[in-house]
Amino acid sequence: MSGSEPSESAKRALGTQLKELRHGADLTGVELARRCGWHKTKISKIEHGTQSPTEADIRMWATACNAEGLVSELIATSREIDQMWTDYKRRHARGMKNLQFHAMDLYASSKLIRVYESLFIPGFLQTVEYAQAQFTIHARLHGLPLDDVEDAARNRMARKRFLGTGSPIFTFLLEASALANNMGGREVMAGQLDYLEKVSSLPYVSVGIIPDGRIRSLYPGEGFYLFDESLLKQEFWSGAFQTSRPDTIAYFVRVFAALRAQAVFGSAAGVEIEAARRRLQGT
Template sequence: MPVSPSSSAQAAREALAVRLTHLRKDAGLTGRELSVRCGWHPAKTTRIQKADVAPSDSDIRAWCRACGAEDQAEDLIATARAVDSMYVEWRRLHGNGMRKGQEDVYALYERTSVTRVYVSNVVPGFFQTPGYATALMSRFTHFQGTPNDIAQAVAARVARSRFLFEGNHRFVVLMEECVLRYRMGDAETLAGQLQHLLAVLPLPSVSLGIIPLAAERTIWPLEAFYLHDGARNVVETLTAEINIVQPRELTDYSRAFVELSKIAVHGDRARGHITAALDALG
């Protein structure tokens, strides 16, 4: 089972730190000598080599210059930026509002053939109604204290639903039953969202499974994750989006998805759970 959704990012940080350390050693420099050449405290060199801090672009250029390896600087900077994109805090991602992030996600879905999704908290974005998305994004914006561009962000998120109907896309979704009951917005908003789930349930592009509250668990409830063609997994935590590409972890999440599928119900039984949640709203 997945141990830590941030371990791919940490492993990549450590790999970059190893490359920088080897560069210093190949140049025949001690950590203190490199620090003097770079003009910073030796403790900074230690923290970079231990992957405790991420080096900036200027740090990497100074490091390569000190080691006589300026030709490697741009490649290392590109690597560092890729590592940086693996673990992105929501406040940073939404620093100028949520619209840009939604447009980036749209592009990801556009090039994904099979999306496998497990959610334990909210309805996936490509299933969301405008009302539900507005209520949810309003809460995100308030909690994170980021700029309010909710109307534009909702439009960008809802646009993602076109892939349910267009192109060769497949969506295999597992949803904890509690998601059907969580109040995002008022009762009318949730009712509209549940009715929409009933509408998309028969689509050829959709497989929707509901994991009943009473199901005997073989896998405990996990954080929401989105597997894109088995090549990239996006995990959503309270504070960050984590992009996992490490094969071992992708295998673990795929295995977890298979096990969760075994305790989910589909077809008429899934429809029954959605209808029951709708009826409970009166």
């Protein structure tokens, strides 16, 4: 993840919205601060997204700007921002092995799940050995118990029960680099590539691969999961991001469509898997 946490842009957007509210009321920052009983620097910090307003702050701001009718909408936006970002310390408080069951209800209620990954095989498509290698990296990176790795990998396999059922339908897009990044060694990767080829033939499961060297109409980016058109989830080294904002969802739907147009499927995807297998044998 480059720059700041993804929720930071949403904080700045809320600050901009509040700033426009102030301008619409023809108030200076100093006058708004006076009406709210705040120090004038608080106005600047909120408008620039460096300080999050409390719900009481939002009510006072809107009232001072004669915009009480916007309070509910602004508070709803603020609450969503608070829920957007979860750092890994908080995310893994329940333990890696228990976290694997956290989203099962979401999977069950979704009709279409779209997944893009540029660096590794998505959890739904992993073998237990590949998952164990990935969790070992996570545990060492975040100081988590290595004793939980085997259980976490085994528990991750529970989500596979949704594959091939049509509830939900899956579309996966993988960069060719996701097939090349070696997790766990040659034997683990060979098993993973075999399984990827096998799962690609399941009904209601579409696996597309964006080949290396293809002229890009859209550059590779960080992985994401789209659940219908209602929820976006992304994971980064330092934490996890999610949002239900319609404008963000619409943006990522367009991104997914652009990436899908660059992918190959079916036998052509099988050629890419075989190329990854040959590269692996050469290591």
